[in-house]
Amino acid sequence: MYRVWTFLTNYSLLLIIGAVIALVWANIDAEGYHHFVEFVIWDHAPIGHYHHGHRTLTLHYLVNDVLMALFFAIAAKEVWEAVILKNGSLRGKKAATPLFATAGGMFGPIAVYLGLAALLGSDTYNAVANGWAIPTATDIAFSYLVGRLVFGAGHPAVRFLLLLAIADDAVGLIILAVFYPSGELAPVWLLFSFGAALLVYVLFNWLPRTLDRGNQARPNSTWVRKKLHFLPYLVGGCASWYGFMMSGLHPALGLLPIVPTIPHADRAFGIFSGAEAYLTDLLNQIEHALKHPVEVILFFFGLLNAGVEFSSIGDATWLVLAGLLVGKPVGILIFGWVAAVPLRLGIPQGMRIVDLVVIGCVAAIGFTVSLFVASVAFDAGPVQDAAKMGALFSFAAALVSFAAGKVFKVEKQSV
The missing domain is CATH 1.20.58 (Methane Monooxygenase Hydroxylase; Chain G, domain 1)
Structure with missing residues (x-):
């Protein structure tokens, strides 16, 4: 049973289970589901949504704004170590091409999302424009799992993908803070x-x-x-x-200033590294202690945010999907190629330029962060629901990744 739990939590499958329950519930009993989501825990509370001169703590606020702060703290911990520590994965020349590719993985989806929205007319553009950041996200855990299945655990593309995903998270945190105040x-x-x-x-x-x-x-x-x-x-x-x-x-980012203050290891071993289990610094101990609680939090995050009626599918759904499934691979390929060839920064030994397309498909799994951004980019209503559906459908990128791996003849490499 422990091994099953470990597998479920390591790859955030609890989040999927919560999302599936939410989808079924919302499509069977929409009124009951939304009543559950907005359940009032404490009216006239010191924290919560502010309206009519006082704050109200709802179940949705507790999960999205309070408990998800722990999720973003763990993401920030990985970014902090990757940047500040000796052998950090985002330090030095080795990180240059992945960082360029990350930029492509941001600008590509934004260009596709806003470009297609503009083609649909000014009314559609004005309604969906604020969701431009939704397709820029990459879900680290799910992308890592799919990347290992497509490339094999020992392929250099898996490490490249992780560097890209970590950098993507760093930029995503900045975007949330700057462009989506609460x-x-x-x-x-x-x-x-x-x-x-x-x-x-x-x-x-x-x-x-x-x-x-x-x-x-x-x-x-x-x-x-x-x-x-x-x-x-x-x-x-x-x-x-x-x-x-x-x-x-957004208060979900509220623990970010604290992460760098906690005593940490002298060097980084990388995200999902087994070696980190043996580190005794306080920062890693806190992360390990939070791992399973955060996965349970992600279950409730999926349960409280993924409940969208299928009738809500609309323009924002297809724009988010296009941004992820088209913008991500194209942006990562173009920017990665520019870094590797004209700028002569190179790519890891054992990787091909065409592997960047497959990496882009894997990175198109937005899910967790895309769902979160959709919930803050739009007010509750049809556009938010449509955008959330696009974030949920981004799991289709996993199937696209396997197909791309076959088309481009990826040779799986074991450890």
Whole structure:
């Protein structure tokens, strides 16, 4: 049973199960489903949706705005390590071509989405334009799973895909913060968030290490680690999250300032690396402790966000799908080729330029983040539902990936 649970959680299949239940429920009893989603946990609460002069904490808000902060914190942890640590996957020349390809994986979908929307007329364009970021997303876990099945676990294209997905997540977090605020902006509250992060870092990370300088026993750092463990970062995280909520930025990003303050390993082994299971730094310990709870959160995220009636399929559905299934592969191929050939940055040994097309198809699985962006890009209604359906249908990219692998004669490589 444990191995089944591990497989389900490692590849986010709990999220799929939640989404399937939501789809069935919404199409059998739409009114009952929406009543469940908007169930009021606490009216006149200190946190929640703000309307009519007070805040209301609903089940939807609890999952999307509070608990999903843990999901984005784990994504931010991988990005942070990839950028800051020795051997980080987004450092140096080895990351140059994947970063170019990531840019193509962003601009390609945006161009296809907005270009097709413009062709459909001004009314359609105005209705769907704010969803331009939906098809830019790449679901790391599902893309990793499909990539391994298409290329084989030992193929260099799998590592290339992971670099691209990590960079995609980094840009996605910036897009969410900048272009999709949750309310009227009050930037002064960000000082509260970053002040909390700075205070936690100075008092519980920098200061103990400074006091221990020259003392191999490290008594101060050891005391903080054993006696306080993650508690200071939990308190700082709550303060940072509250600051984001009050600032108008999406509170699901509220833990991002805290992630860099947590003591971390000296070097990165890469996302999904088995070696990380043996790291004892606090950042990795927190990530491992959160892994299964976050997967359960993703189940509820799927349950509360994927409940769309099939009658909701509309222009936004096809625009999101076109952005992902056409824009992603084309953008990744063009930008990856420019980096590898004219700019002479090269590609990993054992990879072919044509493999970029297959990588682009795999990266077109938007699902989790696409679903999240759709929920914040549009108000509840037909356009949001249609866009969500496009995010759900992006699983078709898995089938397209297998077909592309056959067409371009990908030779699977084992570890």
